[in-house]
Amino acid sequence: MIPIENFLVLSGILFSIGIYGVLARRNAVLIIMSVELMLQAVSINFIAFAVYLHPEQFTGLIFAIFVITIAAAEVGLALGIILRIFRNKGTANVDEVDMLKW
């Protein structure tokens, strides 16, 4: 059987890539994609813990389902707001959306 460490390392790597994406990307849609990556890392984590450490209960699996659902809702909402900005300003680049400062 695959040891649990493999899953945790995979999830850690995905999460780090997601954080890097949020910090490095300048397009709002790509930032949201990076956040999705982070959320999937969380799901992997939950499922690995649920299957390996606490196989007698479903909490972790149910948590993973809810994470997926909420991630979907989040994308819908985010795209709505980004679309609004794009309509009004013609760009989705967060560096150019800079009316509010200090």
Place this chain on the structure above:
Amino acid sequence: MELNLDWSLLTPEYILAGGAGMVVLLDLFWGRLRKDQLAYVAAAVALASALTALIWVNDDTNFANLIDIDNYTALFRVFFGLIGVFACLASARFVKDRLLHAGEYYGLILLSVLGANLMAAASELLTAYISLELLSFSLYVLTSYAKFDLRSNEGGLKYMLLGAFSSAIFLYGIGMIYGVSGSTRFSEIAASLSGDTAGFDMAMFLGLVLIIAGLGFKVAAVPFHMWTPDAYEGAPLPITALISALGKAAGFALFLKLFGQAFIPLVDDWRVFIAVLSAMTMALGNLVAIQQRNIKRLLAYSSIGQVGFLMMGIAALTPENADAASALVLHLVGYVISNLAVFVAIIIYYNWTGKEEISDFAGAAERAPYLALALSIGFFSLSGMPLFAGFATKFILFQAAAEQGLLWLSSIAVFFSFVSLYYYLIVIKEMYLGKPAEPTRFPTPWLEYGALTLLVAGVFLIGLYPQPVFDIVEEGAVAMMAVAEAAGTVTAPP
């Protein structure tokens, strides 16, 4: 395990959810009612939920082991319901004049109150997370509600991107905690933490740090505060009030419950960490506020400073008694009432003039004496002057922190309270000594002045005679801390 599935326990939440749907449908099908009366319908719904919550005062039960129904829950249900009432009333004129789609606007306010209620009531991490997202999503949409206003779009975008990022961090922390403790229930987490956890130290520590970071984002603690000024400035004014009152109060309700119940066995590990965050938060918030020109940004930074004071209460938590918890909740109540008074006054002024720079308040005392007086009272209370709510609540809070060996933190807090007085006085000086643009008086908005008077009365009640409010708050805090004790995790010292 026997589950208590008594659905009637959630009646206040049904009222809010049903009311939210009803308000949207009313707007859709009954055009005559549109905009004018929707605010009062929504306020009535929020008030109804607050009053129904009184049924479960002094009760101690739970729903399906997910949602606690005790004094802590009852306290926050009433509190959040009343915040919703004031937010709706303050919006009435503003929405009519300046925003489209009133039905969804009030619906979302009610949904955010629903999310806040469940955040305070949750006794389990999944429920807490989902209600946190319900509150946050409603606030993201409301922040960007002025569709054609670029500033509103931008504030919403920044709030939403950073909020999504922070909830991912929060979730990763929850994952770690779940892996270590094998449960998402607060009391079971506490039980597993109080045993021998030597093998899991690193994962536990990582989870704790990530959860503090995630919650820090939600309540706007330094260094996770970057979204606050932009979201505050971009959002329509009543929504700024809602974020600063409801968002902050709900964030702290969860923060306090999570750390008071689940993580209290590790209190010695995180106390210094939270105390340092708290000191940084009050320093940065209060110092940067001094150089603001826009009243919304000033209040954004001042609210960051207040978060610093509130976090003292978490740093002062102790398993032995509920002093720090009740001091924190009391300051939260005082802060929210003062802050709402300030915001209602600013909303009234904005309805008249449509301006929100501090220099636009010049001569406000001549044109609207009562408004200027109420605004000054709110500011004095926020800065912690005697007579007003801020002094009594800050005094009790600083004392609770000093008792836990955080005297240095209390001293810093006292110093920055004086700093905060300075920038509030700038606005007050502008109002009383500045020259008005034109000498005419403003027309009197009776409804808004009524709401303002209630809030000012609340400020004086807590400032002059805090005992009744303090007793209520203490009951709630004791009920909350008792859970950790009942789990057998906390051993009182001999």
